[in-house]
Amino acid sequence: MSADPTGQGPQDHSGRAGPTRGRGDPAQLVPAAAGGDRTAVARLISLVERGGPPARQVGRLTFPRSGNAYTVGITGAPGAGKSTLADGLIRLVRAAGQEVGVLAIDPSSPFSGGAILGDRVRMQDHAVDPGVFIRSMATRGHLGGLALATPEAVRVLDAAGFPLVLIETVGVGQVEVEIAGEADTTVVVVNPGWGDAVQANKAGLLEAADIFVINKADRPGAKETARDLEMMLMMTQDLGEWTPPILTAVATTGEGVDEVWEAVGRHRVFLDQAGLLARRRSSRLESEVRAIVSSRLEQHAYQACRGEEFHGLLSRVAARQLDPYAAAEQVLRTSGGGS
Amino acid sequence: MSADPTGQGPQDHSGRAGPTRGRGDPAQLVPAAAGGDRTAVARLISLVERGGPPARQVGRLTFPRSGNAYTVGITGAPGAGKSTLADGLIRLVRAAGQEVGVLAIDPSSPFSGGAILGDRVRMQDHAVDPGVFIRSMATRGHLGGLALATPEAVRVLDAAGFPLVLIETVGVGQVEVEIAGEADTTVVVVNPGWGDAVQANKAGLLEAADIFVINKADRPGAKETARDLEMMLMMTQDLGEWTPPILTAVATTGEGVDEVWEAVGRHRVFLDQAGLLARRRSSRLESEVRAIVSSRLEQHAYQACRGEEFHGLLSRVAARQLDPYAAAEQVLRTSGGGS
Numbered sequence: 001m002s003a004d005p006t007g008q009g010p011q012d013h014s015g016r017a018g019p020t021r022g023r024g025d026p027a028q029l030v031p032a033a034a035g036g037d038r039t040a041v042a043r044l045i046s047l048v049e050r051g052g053p054p055a056r057q058v059g060r061l062t063f064p065r066s067g068n069a070y071t072v073g074i075t076g077a078p079g080a081g082k083s084t085l086a087d088g089l090i091r092l093v094r095a096a097g098q099e100v101g102v103l104a105i106d107p108s109s110p111f112s113g114g115a116i117l118g119d120r121v122r123m124q125d126h127a128v129d130p131g132v133f134i135r136s137m138a139t140r141g142h143l144g145g146l147a148l149a150t151p152e153a154v155r156v157l158d159a160a161g162f163p164l165v166l167i168e169t170v171g172v173g174q175v176e177v178e179i180a181g182e183a184d185t186t187v188v189v190v191n192p193g194w195g196d197a198v199q200a201n202k203a204g205l206l207e208a209a210d211i212f213v214i215n216k217a218d219r220p221g222a223k224e225t226a227r228d229l230e231m232m233l234m235m236t237q238d239l240g241e242w243t244p245p246i247l248t249a250v251a252t253t254g255e256g257v258d259e260v261w262e263a264v265g266r267h268r269v270f271l272d273q274a275g276l277l278a279r280r281r282s283s284r285l286e287s288e289v290r291a292i293v294s295s296r297l298e299q300h301a302y303q304a305c306r307g308e309e310f311h312g313l314l315s316r317v318a319a320r321q322l323d324p325y326a327a328a329e330q331v332l333r334t335s336g337g338g339s
Numbered sequence: 340m341s342a343d344p345t346g347q348g349p350q351d352h353s354g355r356a357g358p359t360r361g362r363g364d365p366a367q368l369v370p371a372a373a374g375g376d377r378t379a380v381a382r383l384i385s386l387v388e389r390g391g392p393p394a395r396q397v398g399r400l401t402f403p404r405s406g407n408a409y410t411v412g413i414t415g416a417p418g419a420g421k422s423t424l425a426d427g428l429i430r431l432v433r434a435a436g437q438e439v440g441v442l443a444i445d446p447s448s449p450f451s452g453g454a455i456l457g458d459r460v461r462m463q464d465h466a467v468d469p470g471v472f473i474r475s476m477a478t479r480g481h482l483g484g485l486a487l488a489t490p491e492a493v494r495v496l497d498a499a500g501f502p503l504v505l506i507e508t509v510g511v512g513q514v515e516v517e518i519a520g521e522a523d524t525t526v527v528v529v530n531p532g533w534g535d536a537v538q539a540n541k542a543g544l545l546e547a548a549d550i551f552v553i554n555k556a557d558r559p560g561a562k563e564t565a566r567d568l569e570m571m572l573m574m575t576q577d578l579g580e581w582t583p584p585i586l587t588a589v590a591t592t593g594e595g596v597d598e599v600w601e602a603v604g605r606h607r608v609f610l611d612q613a614g615l616l617a618r619r620r621s622s623r624l625e626s627e628v629r630a631i632v633s634s635r636l637e638q639h640a641y642q643a644c645r646g647e648e649f650h651g652l653l654s655r656v657a658a659r660q661l662d663p664y665a666a667a668e669q670v671l672r673t674s675g676g677g678s
Contacts, residue, residue, distance in 0.1 A: 056664055059662050059663075059664050060662050060664075060665065063659060063662035063663075064659050064660075064662075066659070067659055151663075198574050201574070235537050235540070282653075282657045285653070285656050285657060285663060286653050286656075288663045289644070289652070289653065289656060289663045289666045289667050289670070290640075290644050292663055292664060292666075292667035293640050293643060293644055293667045293670050293671060294637075294640050296667065296671055297636040297637070297639060297640050298633075298636070300636060301629075301632050301633050301636050304632060305628070305629050305632055313628070314621075314624070314625050314628065317624050317625075317628060318621045318624060320402060320403050320405070320406055321403075323398050323399050323402035323403075324398075324402075324490075324624060324627045324628045324631055325395055325398050325399075325631060326399065327628045327631075328628050328631035328632045328635070331628070331632050332632060332635060
């Protein structure tokens with residue numbers, strides 16, 4: 001039960017205004033989660049997902065206990081085989097006796113419910129394994145929501161003692177790519193075929209990648225895709241000391257999954273030896289603080305630049321009755337901020 | 340004198356706190372500019388450039404008189420030959436008896452002072468022509484400065500009755516590309532050679548382009564560059580009804596400049612017939628209002644996320660003594676905004 005928390009997820013909207021005392025009290029849940037209570041972990045992530053003051057309290061309590069987990073992002077187009085690859089990696093990790101937390105941000109992921117039967121069956125192998133905790137995250141309605149909620153959810157898993165956290169996101173849209181890129185190691189999954197590498201480039205995935213995996217490499221075109229990726233990397237990236245390896249895999253049979261895991265290990269050693277891991281994490285925290293500040297102010301601007309009144313102002317601007325600065329000043333004055 | 344206003348530019352810092360009454364009063368300068376007084380035009384742009392309340396007043400006064408000029412952006416890497424192409428276009432426009440205003444945002448442009456002798460000589464042809472007004476714009480120190488100042492300067496020229504405004508920007512950096520992209524027609528200038536097309540792609544110029552010009556096409560590699568551009572367009576763009584033509588030119592000899600001007604005309608007709616011109620302009624005004632609102636709030640965030648206090652907070656976050664939300668809240672509280 002505790003290893004299959006999807007039932008505790010966004011579906012768990014029982015209509016109560018807030019968390020029940022005790023059951024939903026972060027002050028009790030955080031130590032319980034750290035002590036190995038998986039149900040507590042699931043409840044904490046639900047609180048994070050819902051936002052508001054309880055989420056803030058979870059953040060305050062988990063943050064001092066976090067900073068130990070190594071995070072691996074797995075991203076790529078829908079259907080690229082991210083979950084199957086994640087499943088393969090989980091097997092390797094478990095075979096080595098390590099515990100692992102998984103966050104599925106991808107709405108098409110079988111981990112988050114949109115499964116075909118085969119995937120569900122594989123999933124259930126992990127559902128009875130207390131060393132694996134899998135959790136889906138839903139988009140929260142507000143600006144920057146998921147981008148800001150994900151690091152908080154990672155910290156819940158981190159504080160609960162998972163030494164490794166996998167974050168699976170679908171690599172479409174800036175927010176998803178950003179989330180995947182905010183891991184210690186980011187794995188980008190593509191499929192054979194010219195279009196996929198191009199889509200990955202368009203989506204900004206090339207810049208986020210520490211490792212490329214051409215999955216479904218038994219299909220025609222894998223070599224060409226590797227060449228395309230190599231060319232696009234040369235064309236678009238200023239490669240530093242780490243050149244992202246381009247690996248091939250057939251995740252459904254397990255072929256090449258070992259090599260992916262080895263590459264993750266090599267990247268981790270690289271970051272450690274270059275002194276980049278601590279620096280990356282500090283700069284991620286700095287980005288997070290800036291993102292929270294910006295998000296608050298953006299929400300402010302968003303609230304200000306909408307509605308009938310705003311569109312009335314725009315009509316007057318288009319008719320040259322009101323200049324853009326006067327319109328902006330009116331927007332800021334009405335919303336009472338930014339002055 | 341009046342056609343060579345570079346002496347009225349950012350160099351004109353006489354140390355006075357504000358504009359002199361009369362000489363610098365927008366209420367007198369705007370009607371004078373509209374009546375053909377080029378010195379008034381130059382002074383108005385200086386006021387716009389300096390910012391502050393006089394710039395706001397210029398904006399208020401020019402805005403109702405604007406909306407008639409057609410704007411053409413010319414952008415590309417430094418040394419691509421943008422100014423030489425602009426010079427060729429100015430000749431064509433003048434030969435047709437039309438007046439033209441030119442804003443040079445490119446710090447390497449001969450129009451803005453960083454010239455080689457040949458360019459200066461050509462420039463001086465226009466300096467004695469009252470039908471051409473050339474003005475450079477300097478970067479103002481604050482966030483979003485030039486991006487926000489340029490449309491204001493365009494409106495000064497527009498209100499002064501120029502039916503055509505050329506905006507030359509160097510296509511490096513997001514702001515410059517944005518400025519060039521905010522014209523009715525945007526011309527992107529590249530040179531033969533693989534690297535240039537790639538740089539243009541990296542800089543985001545491909546998306547901004549309505550017309551490509553491969554200048555210096557007498558050098559080897561022009562055909563390959565055209566092919567590269569075509570491929571990159573296919574790879575990265577969702578082409579709508581307008582497919583940017585890829586032209587070749589040797590601006591120094593005038594070869595191909597006619598074709599560029601014809602393509603600008605075709606694009607203008609296309610925008611008109613598709614009903615896109617009015618829509619583009621309205622949406623540009625909407626973007627401008629949003630940009631002003633965002634810029635105010637960003638300045639707010641920027642002011643908040645700096646200084647000793649901010650870095651002290653970050654150290655405490657890195658040491659896990661303070662969580663990112665608490666840090667952000669403290670930033671916002673200290674700066675007194677966004678709440």
